[in-house]
Amino acid sequence: MTTETTDNTENTVNIIKLTAAEIAAEIAAGELTAVQVTEAHLARIEAVDEKVHAFLHVDREGALAQARAVDEKVERGEKLGPLAGVPLALKDIFTTEGVPTTVGSKILEGWIPPYDATLVKKLKAADVVILGKTNMDEFAMGSSTENSAYGPTGNPWDLTRIPGGSGGGSSASLAAYEAPLAIGTDTGGSIRQPAAVTGTVGVKPTYGGVSRFGMVAFSSSLDQGGPCARTVLDAALLHEAIAGHDPLDSTSIDAPVPPVVEAARNGSVRGMRVGVVKQFRGEGYQAGVVQRFDESVELLKSLGAEVVELDCPTFDLALSAYYLIAPSECSSNLARFDAMRYGLRVGDDGTHSAEEVTALTREAGFGPEVKRRIMLGTYALSSGYYDAYYGSAQKVRTLITREFEAAFEKVDVIVSPTTPTTAFPIGERADDPMAMYLADLCTIPTNLAGNAAMSLPCGLAPEDGLPVGLQIIAPAMKDDRLYKVGAAVEAAFVEKWGHPLLEEAPSL
Amino acid sequence: MTATTTPELLSYEDALATYDPVMGLEVHVELGTKTKMFCGCSTELKQDANSQTCPTCLGLPGALPVVNETGVESAVKIGLALNCSIAEWCRFARKNYFYPDMPKNFQTSQYDEPIAFDGYLDVQLEDGEVFRVEIERAHMEEDTGKSTHVGGATGRIHGAQHSLLDYNRAGIPLIEIVTKPIVGAGERAPEVAKAYVAELREVIRALGVSEARMEQGQMRCDVNLSLMPKGSEKFGTRSETKNVNSLRSVERAARFEIQRHAAVLSSGGSIVQETRHFHEDEGTTTSGRVKEEAEDYRYFPEPDLVPVAPPREWVEQLRAGLPELPLAQRNRLIAEWGISAHDMQSIRNAGAIAPIVATIEAGADAASARKWWMGELARSANEQGVDLAALPITPVQVARVSELVAKGDLNDKLARQVIDGVLKGEGTPDEVVDKRGLKVVSDEGALSAAVDEAIAGNAGIVAKIQSGKVAAAGALVGAVMKATRGQADAARVKELILEKLGVSEG
Amino acid sequence: MPGITREEVAHLARLARLELKPEELDHFAGQLDDIIGAVARVSEVADQDVPPTSHPLPLTNVMRADEVRPSLTPEQALSGAPAQEQQRFKVPQILGEE
Ligand SMILES: [Mg+2]
């Protein structure tokens, strides 16, 4: 018995094009109700998600209930938070009490968690309206969302192309105007790479900046949840809402959240030193990507930044170290999916032992990329190989961290392309893991070192007309610098283009 | 119905004539913390299955661990009491293997960075000799859940149709204490094993970190044993006998394995490195599952936890706050009480040290505290098959009985009746005295009359006494005690008899 | 670098409790070999005297007080169980140790 949502198509179109900051302001001012906003987005999802497939689960009733609660607060004249009533698409990697959580895997099909992730609790406390759960590569392993057990997501710029991964559902939901905000997680680039290929903004906060409690673990020492949005300011508002210390996460930083919103409102690069790492270009980089990146560097100079060339030789080993560390941790993190306590159970017909049922279930419930990484990690940790692989990978980690530290002695932020190429066609790299892994070439060093990084649009590649992402990297706990620089770059580009880049996307 | 054949054994004497045993003991102690090691679930195990679990200890997707600081404190205390070095910096590691009672399919444990290492424990054997057992390490880890096997005849896994899992115990803090190889104990090796576990249990209890009740699984022991030919220094292949859960079993398991290994080796065979199970009823061990392939636990540092770096000042504070340890206490008490090492060993074996010390603290003198706990109360505990500590009488009550005796209000016989009353739940010693009307007759007039009566009625005995056989007075004392229903002070009765007969003692 | 054989893949699959199909063993053997061959580059730093980094945060001693927090109800705990009996998780017979 939902009210008619398409009564005012023009109004709906207007609403879904609003930024989160604008929506929150209009709701607070009584110009719009949260229910109107939620219904507009639910209608958009209904209209386009069959094509995009950004969502695995839409929680229509839950979202409307949250929206009504916000409207009641408005009626009572209560003070609202800066994102009250704003809809959000949540990556299906965060546990939601009473709402299915699959992590894009068959092994958790139908699982309904009995608890909320800390991030979900924070979103609810901020009166953000959670529309549903978004598609992702199974267990966040992938760069294209093709590894989802529930089918791929299309890139709203070209539905035959990948929306990035693992958080392709979240990035696509933004680019398709199904939600103004989304949550992603970034283990090797899964927030930034999808943002880059969909022309949206994504931030990987400093490791420990956002609680991991209730975020299904892929690689514990690398995973980090973070904000996805269409504008730098929206990302900052969301960042502030989800960040902060959590006593339930031992690896959560017990310090004030960097002033990201203030930074986003005061974008500037004047007098800043911006580093360009020579390892972030060369073979494998698409010409149009390099071109847009070089133009971005020129733009930064024109805005008053000083550009410094940097040499970080160990960055060349980052991808290798990552593909030892992340699989090792995942082989252990995913051991709990054993068909005993929750999730899928296969082969329990009275003829198989518990051990056999576990093995049959994992065989049936995990997709090929997950199995590949579990075996890779099992290999890397096994006796006899540990020192050569896991041990060396950790040394690489130390060296990369040192190179970042040395670099940040010389510069305030580092910039690079976010990805070596624009969105590739669905299926192109599906059974070529090494080719797929290259998508995270520029994003991985940051995960290994634990510092912060952002991707934001810097134009379309001339050869294919697809979005190119600019990556900005800051030292740990200096997340605010991302927003200060990002806001300045974004403003300059929008002025140059005459509109946000996403306006150039074909309509769905 | 265990379908295992007892392997051939060599006589213990023959075994020890040819071989030197090498032992390693691994003891797991469940800490008595309020909450689990990595989550806030209570450890107070209710019968209500799966009522003390949360996302963390159930291993739900997304859940994370946070270290219990009291668990770390207990580990440091144990390490200090075992004369260990305390790590400046250490980490948890994941031990990866699949087992349905382990929710994450890895145990959060410590691997190459234990919190405590390189210590020793001096243990005292029955004859008082002290043997030093070197400690390799003590580390923190978590317990598993509990499985019940349904459908099999014996309730064991074998033949079961399915199993039921209760995770209330999953995540309870454990400290695993591992010895270095124990060499040089020779024929006393089984005795050393038992004495080590006994001493360790007393240390754990003295620290107050666990009740260490073996029968409740709060303390569990694995006995690793190998033999090497006499004169050799090269260790043989070891067997690991798991979950040996009483002091007596520790000794028997070690002894059995010595005889079994010796039989295998002396007939030219070789020992298989394997897990073995101890059978309480027969005192034997049998082979566990022969693993298809070697376990590979793929340890790596637990990425969900940060390192533990016990600050030095804190460690020193804990060291300063350690209680007197059991062996030192025993040596002190031997001196203070003026008893032999052998007597102390009896007191210790009876579990009477703590009750006696508490009774003395409550005001009794050492001799009478010992007398009551090692006499009347030990007998009573023995009859009921319970620990002294489980008797329904407190050291304060025993001290009160002792006080009443000292004041002359009770004699020994009456005191025993008072204790009997307390044990039967009739109330405090004073209440029992009142209710049962137990009081020494101290009325000189009544006592004098009873003595006169006894003298008048026992002319023969009187004559003996007067002829110099003072010892015969005992019979008259007995008559008076009988007449007063035991409520007279026997010493005073004897005095009166001798006084009235004009005989002096000795 | 080591060629990953079909047998090694089978061993890894047993350790990881994956009942791989025969064709998967071959497929993964080739892929794992490629990947490991590529990532083995990390051993270039093996002889460098640098400490390993297992974690990006320099934190130590993050602990909680030994205070009881509410548990899930047994119903919540068992809500995802594929099978249950007597308020316990019901699982097929566990092999292994008797
Ligand atoms: Mg252990």
Ligand SMILES: [Zn+2]
């Ligand atoms: Zn718990």
